Amino acid sequence: MADEILHVAPTSAEPxxxxxxDQPSEEQKRDNVLRLAFGNDEAKMHxxxxxxxxxxxxxxxxxxxxxxxxxxxxxxGAPFDSDGPGTSDLDLTLxxxxxxxxxxITGFFVPGVHSRPVSKDDPEIAPDLIPLREKLMxxxxxxxxxxxxxxxxxxxxxDLLGQPYYVLIDHLPRPPAESTP
Numbered sequence: 293m294a295d296e297i298l299h300v301a302p303t304s305a306e307p308x309x310x311x312x313x314d315q316p317s318e319e320q321k322r323d324n325v326l327r328l329a330f331g332n333d334e335a336k337m338h339x340x341x342x343x344x345x346x347x348x349x350x351x352x353x354x355x356x357x358x359x360x361x362x363x364x365x366x367x368x369g370a371p372f373d374s375d376g377p378g379t380s381d382l383d384l385t386l387x388x389x390x391x392x393x394x395x396x397i398t399g400f401f402v403p404g405v406h407s408r409p410v411s412k413d414d415p416e417i418a419p420d421l422i423p424l425r426e427k428l429m430x431x432x433x434x435x436x437x438x439x440x441x442x443x444x445x446x447x448x449x450x451d452l453l454g455q456p457y458y459v460l461i462d463h464l465p466r467p468p469a470e471s472t473p
Contacts, residue, residue, distance in 0.1 A: 321361050321458040328372045329360040329382055329432060340431060341461050347424040350390025354461035355446065358383035361458045381435035383409065384428075385457070391440035394418045406445045409437035 316324075330337040344354050359365050359372045360382050373380045386394075395407040399417025410418045410425060412435065421438050428436040449455045 315454060316362065316456055318458075321456060324363050324372075325356055325360055325458045325460075328363065328380075329356065336431065337460075340428060343424065343427055343431070344384075344386070345461060347421075348386055348391055348394070351386045351388050351461070352463040353387035353443070353446070353459060355385045355387065355457040355459050356382060357385060357449075357455065357457045361456050378434040381411075381437050382428075382432065384436055384438045385446070386438065386440045387443060387446055388440075389442075392442065394420050395440055402445075405442050407440045409439040411435070411437045 326332055326334065326337060330340065341354070344351070348354075359380050363372050364370065365372075365374075365380075392404060392407065395410075395418045396416070397403060399410075399414070400407050408414060408417060410421050415422055418438070418440075425436055425438055446457065450457050
């Protein structure tokens with residue numbers, strides 16, 4: 293994860309009113325993630341990412357989806373943590389071939405392509421992810437649901453269907469920068 297200067301949003305758990313539009317900017321998504329999921333604690337966010345990186349080698353991208361990104365539940369528009377502190381979950385998606393291998397055949401919406409989330413209701417679909425899930429939940433003080441997908445699913449959901457997500461970890465190779473003569 294590259295070191296960068298990060299903009300810190302207000303400390304309130306209220307959703308960012310700027311996200312009322314169709315597609316939030318990367319800065320808006322990052323502000324919400326930092327504020328809502330990590331309590332404006334950048335060190336906590338970096339440690340969260342380090343734990344994932346250490347536990348899931350071969351994962352080339354990790355994204356957060358859902359109300360931690362948008363500030364509101366998609367189902368009813370309720371604000372993040374509207375049922376009390378720590379009640380909204382974090383929807384974590386591990387992207388790549390290796391994370392897909394961590395799920396049993398019964399743990400998929402589309403076998404080998406898009407898993408169901410490991411949650412308190414479905415821990416047996418990816419037992420090797422349970423220790424990571426427990427560490428992440430202890431760190432952030434809320435449920436963390438973990439699923440795995442291939443790049444094509446993230447492209448479809450995010451780019452074609454417009455479902456916002458925020459990239460926490462990106463190990464994808466970057467094309468070389470074009471040089472100007």
